[in-house]
Amino acid sequence: MKIVIAKTSGFCMGVRRAVEMVLDAPEEHQHPISTYGPLIHNPQVLEILEEKGISAFKEPPAEGSGTVLIRAHGVPPQTKDRLEEVGFKVIDATCPRVIRVQTIIKKHAEKGYACIIVGDRNHPEVIGLRGYGGHQSYVVKDASELQALPGFDKAIIVAQTTLNTHLWQAVKNWANVNHPHYKIFETICDSTERRQAEVQRLAESVDAVIVVGGLSSGNTKRLVDIARQTGKPAFHIENEDDLDNIDLQALTDTSQIGITAGASTPNWVIKKVYRALETVLFKRKQGWRRLAFELQRALLLTNVYVAIGAGALCYACNKLQGIYQTFPYILISMLYVQSMHILNHLTDTRADRFNDPNRAKFYDRYKILLAILAVLAGGTGLVIAYSIGLFPFMALLIMSLLGLSYNLKMLPPWLTGARYRKLRDIPGSKTLLIAVAWGIVTAVLPPLSKFGSIHWTNVLVAMWTIGIVFVRTAFFDILDMQGDRLVGKETIPILLGEKRSMRLLKIILIVLTVVLAVSTALHLTSSLGFALLLCPVFIALIILAYERAHMFPGIRLEFLLETQFILAGVITFIWVLIN
Numbered sequence: 001m002k003i004v005i006a007k008t009s010g011f012c013m014g015v016r017r018a019v020e021m022v023l024d025a026p027e028e029h030q031h032p033i034s035t036y037g038p039l040i041h042n043p044q045v046l047e048i049l050e051e052k053g054i055s056a057f058k059e060p061p062a063e064g065s066g067t068v069l070i071r072a073h074g075v076p077p078q079t080k081d082r083l084e085e086v087g088f089k090v091i092d093a094t095c096p097r098v099i100r101v102q103t104i105i106k107k108h109a110e111k112g113y114a115c116i117i118v119g120d121r122n123h124p125e126v127i128g129l130r131g132y133g134g135h136q137s138y139v140v141k142d143a144s145e146l147q148a149l150p151g152f153d154k155a156i157i158v159a160q161t162t163l164n165t166h167l168w169q170a171v172k173n174w175a176n177v178n179h180p181h182y183k184i185f186e187t188i189c190d191s192t193e194r195r196q197a198e199v200q201r202l203a204e205s206v207d208a209v210i211v212v213g214g215l216s217s218g219n220t221k222r223l224v225d226i227a228r229q230t231g232k233p234a235f236h237i238e239n240e241d242d243l244d245n246i247d248l249q250a251l252t253d254t255s256q257i258g259i260t261a262g263a264s265t266p267n268w269v270i271k272k273v274y275r276a277l278e279t280v281l282f283k284r285k286q287g288w289r290r291l292a293f294e295l296q297r298a299l300l301l302t303n304v305y306v307a308i309g310a311g312a313l314c315y316a317c318n319k320l321q322g323i324y325q326t327f328p329y330i331l332i333s334m335l336y337v338q339s340m341h342i343l344n345h346l347t348d349t350r351a352d353r354f355n356d357p358n359r360a361k362f363y364d365r366y367k368i369l370l371a372i373l374a375v376l377a378g379g380t381g382l383v384i385a386y387s388i389g390l391f392p393f394m395a396l397l398i399m400s401l402l403g404l405s406y407n408l409k410m411l412p413p414w415l416t417g418a419r420y421r422k423l424r425d426i427p428g429s430k431t432l433l434i435a436v437a438w439g440i441v442t443a444v445l446p447p448l449s450k451f452g453s454i455h456w457t458n459v460l461v462a463m464w465t466i467g468i469v470f471v472r473t474a475f476f477d478i479l480d481m482q483g484d485r486l487v488g489k490e491t492i493p494i495l496l497g498e499k500r501s502m503r504l505l506k507i508i509l510i511v512l513t514v515v516l517a518v519s520t521a522l523h524l525t526s527s528l529g530f531a532l533l534l535c536p537v538f539i540a541l542i543i544l545a546y547e548r549a550h551m552f553p554g555i556r557l558e559f560l561l562e563t564q565f566i567l568a569g570v571i572t573f574i575w576v577l578i579n
Helices: 013-028 043-051 077-085 096-110 124-136 143-148 165-178 190-205 218-229 240-245 267-284 288-301 304-320 327-347 357-365 367-388 390-407 429-451 456-479 481-487 492-496 498-521 534-547 555-578
Strands: 002-005 033-036 055-057 067-070 089-092 114-118 137-140 155-159 208-212 234-237 256-261
Touching (some): 002 267, 013 096, 114 165, 137 143, 143 165, 165 190, 208 218, 240 267, 304 327, 304 429, 304 456, 327 390, 367 390, 456 492, 498 534
Parallel strands (some): 033 055, 067 089, 114 155
């Protein structure tokens, strides 16, 4: 069974802009914060906004205070004026594509043109557009209703931005034949056109299509209709729980399932559906495939795999630096990473609620056992460090305390304000601190403990280690951008944007490759360095596969990302055997 996710799925530009404006509003505008009507047609996002104290109302009250945001669909100009009159500060989050249509209608209405809007007359966007056309605005749903209208000396025809492109073409064809003097404006959003064309191609190439989005979302319903017109079964679901209502038994192991989503569906909802479907399909398998999948899931959920990866990376770093007694340091690295990852997941489950619901449920169910495991792992690591010497013990103790303090309120509000009281609140801190912690425990602690000082070799190896861990962690942050944004996390991808972040990761991988190659060629590190050049190449291939939609966020992608560290250990082991 293969799962394919449409490239053009999830938030469109207008919806993303509206959501970001609403999330930023509490820090930038006067309280209370509210929206006029539901911000978007997605109940999950609306629920999150309610939790943040951002309410919605349908009609302007007699009196208002604070800030109100106009939703992406837009509103009639009279409504906007009324909101300002009753006392609200109005922030217009209308999609720029919708604003363009509003401007066209207003301009031509002022010149005496009849304004014909093709769309759903009950849709918020269309209601808003009619307000700009005044008494000369008309709404039709198709060519037959257009035919029923009287002829006009001057008229324009525009489309709802999310209109079905086939329907729009039929309307244009009829108008060009019967009223060639009418002005026709191409107002369907290009994102809508791409999304609809893609779902048709997707449906034609797979055995079934799952469309994710609010049950009341018009653009999502149109995606379902387009998929069904190909003759393939198409299912409209709102979230991963609705998969229980879908009959997947008819699909064989060779079947392909396509996933797409409406313009108001967050990426984290799509990810949750993909993860849930991935799990369902693998549970249907028999033999070693199912066993392998369950083992992968268990290793990732318990952070055992990432701990093994830390040990493998420490092993590679030690051999790069010419350190031969490696076992205690490998154990320390494994136990430290295991402990810190578990504790940080236990103390900060908000983002996992969206980004990785399976992990969130797992940690909620087994939190006591996981807490005990984390304490035992951390304590055992400290005991081993103490057996080596006082310095490694104190270094590991300080690192452990810093790791524990990541999610704790450390600074008084009068010093930093309410926003930056925890280490995790500092923008970009998570990615950088994880990378530095890994670099210290795997590449710096062993030479410092053994030789009492560090040299250029140790610095170069530490840079390489910090770099590949940074790339791995930042890539996970890219996958989790929307979930992190909703809970207020300011990760590096959120600060830079996805495209800039991807570009940064590629640059770092190139630099790491050059640094390791040059340092090895200059004999600053052992010849192992040439073999370890495969690691950044491995990560680069994963990133490339994700960008080209050959891989999607799920168990297998996460497992491959963590495997890069195991790969470093395997390469090192082979090199030791050869040499």
